[in-house]
Amino acid sequence: MNYPHLFAPLDLGHVTLPNRILMGSMHTGLEDKASDYNKLAAYFAERARGGVGLMVTGGISPSIEGWLKPFGGRLTLPWHKPRHRKLTRAVHAEGGRICMQILHAGRYGYHPLSVAPSKIKSPITPFTPRALSARGVERTINDFVHCARRARDAGYDGVEVMGSEGYLINQFIAARTNRRSDAWGGDAARRMRFPVEIVRRTREAVGPDFIIIYRLSMLDLVEDGQDWSEIVALAKTIEAAGASIINTGIGWHEARIPTIVTSVPRAGFAWVTQKLKGEVAIPLVATNRINMPEVAERILADGEADMVSMARPLLADPAWANKAKAGRSERINTCIACNQACLDHVFQNKRASCLVNPRACHETELKIEPASTRKRIAVIGAGPAGMACASNLGERGHAVTLIDKAREIGGQFNYARQIPGKEEFHETLRYFRHRLSDAGVDVRLGQTADAALLHAGGYDEVVIATGITPRTVSFPGSDDPRVLSYLDVLARHQSVGAKVAIIGAGGIGFDVAEYLVEAAPSPTTDVTRWTREWGVDMTLEKRSGLQPPRPETPTRQVWLLQRSEGRPGARLNKTTGWVHRATLKAKRVTMLGKVGYERFDDQGLHVTVDGKPQILPVDNVVVCAGQEPNRGLAEELIAAGLTVHVIGGADVAAELDAKRAIDQGTRLAGTI
Ligand code: FAD
Ligand code: NAP
Numbered sequence: 001m002n003y004p005h006l007f008a009p010l011d012l013g014h015v016t017l018p019n020r021i022l023m024g025s026m027h028t029g030l031e032d033k034a035s036d037y038n039k040l041a042a043y044f045a046e047r048a049r050g051g052v053g054l055m056v057t058g059g060i061s062p063s064i065e066g067w068l069k070p071f072g073g074r075l076t077l078p079w080h081k082p083r084h085r086k087l088t089r090a091v092h093a094e095g096g097r098i099c100m101q102i103l104h105a106g107r108y109g110y111h112p113l114s115v116a117p118s119k120i121k122s123p124i125t126p127f128t129p130r131a132l133s134a135r136g137v138e139r140t141i142n143d144f145v146h147c148a149r150r151a152r153d154a155g156y157d158g159v160e161v162m163g164s165e166g167y168l169i170n171q172f173i174a175a176r177t178n179r180r181s182d183a184w185g186g187d188a189a190r191r192m193r194f195p196v197e198i199v200r201r202t203r204e205a206v207g208p209d210f211i212i213i214y215r216l217s218m219l220d221l222v223e224d225g226q227d228w229s230e231i232v233a234l235a236k237t238i239e240a241a242g243a244s245i246i247n248t249g250i251g252w253h254e255a256r257i258p259t260i261v262t263s264v265p266r267a268g269f270a271w272v273t274q275k276l277k278g279e280v281a282i283p284l285v286a287t288n289r290i291n292m293p294e295v296a297e298r299i300l301a302d303g304e305a306d307m308v309s310m311a312r313p314l315l316a317d318p319a320w321a322n323k324a325k326a327g328r329s330e331r332i333n334t335c336i337a338c339n340q341a342c343l344d345h346v347f348q349n350k351r352a353s354c355l356v357n358p359r360a361c362h363e364t365e366l367k368i369e370p371a372s373t374r375k376r377i378a379v380i381g382a383g384p385a386g387m388a389c390a391s392n393l394g395e396r397g398h399a400v401t402l403i404d405k406a407r408e409i410g411g412q413f414n415y416a417r418q419i420p421g422k423e424e425f426h427e428t429l430r431y432f433r434h435r436l437s438d439a440g441v442d443v444r445l446g447q448t449a450d451a452a453l454l455h456a457g458g459y460d461e462v463v464i465a466t467g468i469t470p471r472t473v474s475f476p477g478s479d480d481p482r483v484l485s486y487l488d489v490l491a492r493h494q495s496v497g498a499k500v501a502i503i504g505a506g507g508i509g510f511d512v513a514e515y516l517v518e519a520a521p522s523p524t525t526d527v528t529r530w531t532r533e534w535g536v537d538m539t540l541e542k543r544s545g546l547q548p549p550r551p552e553t554p555t556r557q558v559w560l561l562q563r564s565e566g567r568p569g570a571r572l573n574k575t576t577g578w579v580h581r582a583t584l585k586a587k588r589v590t591m592l593g594k595v596g597y598e599r600f601d602d603q604g605l606h607v608t609v610d611g612k613p614q615i616l617p618v619d620n621v622v623v624c625a626g627q628e629p630n631r632g633l634a635e636e637l638i639a640a641g642l643t644v645h646v647i648g649g650a651d652v653a654a655e656l657d658a659k660r661a662i663d664q665g666t667r668l669a670g671t672i
């Protein structure tokens with residue numbers, strides 16, 4: 001059997017799960033409106049079909065006060081139940097199982113009605129919560145219990161009580177946010193009464209044959225969080241109160257240590273769950289950055305946990321479990337932990353999706369069905385846009401030729417994958433290599449497409465996905481061989497001196513800076529190095545798991561420059577930008593805005609910073625000044641009267657990213 005530990009059944013007493021895979025809770029944005037529940041049902045049904053053992057919904061509030069945001073999803077009234085029944089019926093029809101997560105946001109609520117154990121505003125929300133009275137605490141416990149009972153009525157197999165990530169329950173447990181002196185605050189035993197009462201009374205209300213998962217914060221990663229002995233005591237008491245499973249929570253949302261982004265090592269926190277093994281008898285679930293079966297199997301085989309939770313990896317590939325079970329893990333569309341279409345969307349109040357799988361959360365709308373007429377189609381450029389388009393066209397039954405002048409598929413992903421902390425981008429290329437082959441696409445590498453070739457090919461339609469050309473800069477000395485483009489560094493691997501200025505502080509400028517200061521292999525490949533760099537105490541002797549960070553010495557001195565005013569990196573992605581900024585700060589990179597480029601000579605780069613002249617004594621300059629569309633071929637073909645579609649960077653280079661490229665390629669493929 002493939003991955004025998006991963007596919008070993010798990011007996012919970014009243015029910016046996018078919019495997020050890022838990023689809024962790026992910027807010028998709030579809031939970032918030034009753035009219036979106038058909039879409040949500042299709043989303044869960046597809047994942048149940050994909051073989052996952054147990055799923056957990058996004059957070060559903062037990063009260064209006066507990067909303068994450070105004071009018072967020074809740075299950076508080078009898079007429080909320082039918083919409084939830086759509087989900088449970090759809091999942092059960094596919095033979096799956098689903099729990100509903102009960103999430104009370106507490107002071108993380110993005111609305112003026114928020115409540116908390118004490119009146120202390122969080123650093124990540126603008127609203128100061130109201131402190132709950134003792135009666136208010138009792139009422140909130142009852143809200144959890146009623147919500148769980150309604151979830152049971154709506155057909156759920158269980159609930160997950162969200163006790164981590166800095167939400168209300170976590171706020172009660174930690175002295176950081178609980179300054180009460182009544183029966184719900186004071187010492188650790190009284191602070192933990194709140195979750196224990198929730199679990200105990202919920203068990204009483206729902207009976208023995210209903211799953212209660214408790215998501216327990218095992219590493220707070222914020223000042224004044226819990227210490228390990230308190231966490232162990234809480235876990236034991238929660239077990240005694242009637243929980244069926246304990247899931248792992250790592251880090252509050254306000255923590256300044258990354259917990260799920262792509263530069264976090266794979267399974268980078270499984271060691272925390274392992275420390276709790278033996279302290280409780282109920283199954284423990286390991287979480288965070290588990291994305292491939294080999295990783296999941298190792299965690300279980302080494303006895304670090306009894307189950308593994310994956311959320312984003314099942315957005316990326318709903319058939320993850322079935323593919324692993326069938327020994328086809330090379331066909332898994334791997335989550336690269338970029339957050340670009342999932343968490344970033346949720347923070348922008350947009351529906352979640354997935355960069356590598358644009359169908360995620362759009363299952364009812366974005367359908368790839370067999371084509372009515374088989375056409376001969378050439379796709380030029382095997383970057384993300386071209387790969388997505390060609391594979392979908394092939395799967396629809398078209399005869400597809402994918403041409404790229406490079407010797408390997410992937411386009412700019414071949415540069416992205418070299419960036420320290422972006423090792424996961426390799427997986428996307430592996431996935432597409434198999435998918436293109438399975439779809440019968442004729443992939444021709446090392447061939448530059450031109451108008452003559454495409455005319456001679458007699459194609460019905462041509463898709464131009466030729467990407468971009470890097471923007472060049474012009475100032476005295478910019479033609480010096482020591483002034484390089486990012487392609488000279490990442491594609492041609494030209495040598496770079498010890499002191500470097502980077503022109504342009506967009507996504508590529510930041511990535512190139514990390515490439516230049518980080519020793520290879522990057523700390524992402526080594527949990528011990530990574531935790532040392534970020535200040536995570538692996539001995540768990542320090543409260544909250546925090547210790548002073550000890551960044552490794554940078555391998556170069558780097559200046560990262562932009563012309564516009566303000567903080568470089570302010571426009572990087574919402575949930576990951578702060579990690580890039582913190583990484584470069586730790587590596588002592590000088591980040592400057594309001595820079596004018598005057599000239600380059602043997603003294604270095606002459607600039608003005610806020611109007612004042614300065615010489616940066618650098619050996620090299622690397623230009624990362626944005627990109628222009630590479631669409632000359634498209635224009636030639638259009639002029640010649642061919643049926644041409646232009647996608648990805650060749651279409652629009654401004655604000656291009658792989659999310660748009662793959663989405664555009666996929667959507668176009670559905671229409672030809
Ligand atoms: P490209 O990837 O540029 O592919 C175009 C392809 O066309 C190339 O393979 C080229 O060889 C081929 N081609 C061009 N002309 C011809 C021709 N005449 N004949 C044959 N072939 C031709 N995006 C993200 O979303 N997240 C990230 O974290 C991220 N990190 C990045 C890091 C780096 C260092 C870089 C450089 C880019 C990063 N990007 C990231 C950007 C992302 O890679 C691009 O947005 C994406 O690759 C654009 O896809 P595309 O298919 O339009 O073009
Ligand atoms: P970008 O994000 O547009 O940044 C370009 C940078 O160059 C800016 O700092 C810009 O700032 C500067 N610039 C623009 N024109 C210039 C000129 N003529 N002279 C000097 N400086 C100039 O582009 P990019 O960094 O090349 O990235 C390309 C795309 O890839 C982006 O859209 C990005 O989203 C995507 N990408 C994403 C990630 C990710 O992690 N999500 C990572 C890498 C790349 P000033 O104008 O202020 O100088």
Ligand code: SF4
Nearest residue numbers: 335338339342354355
């Ligand atoms: Fe994973 Fe990125 Fe997809 Fe989110 S958008 S599920 S992080 S690959």
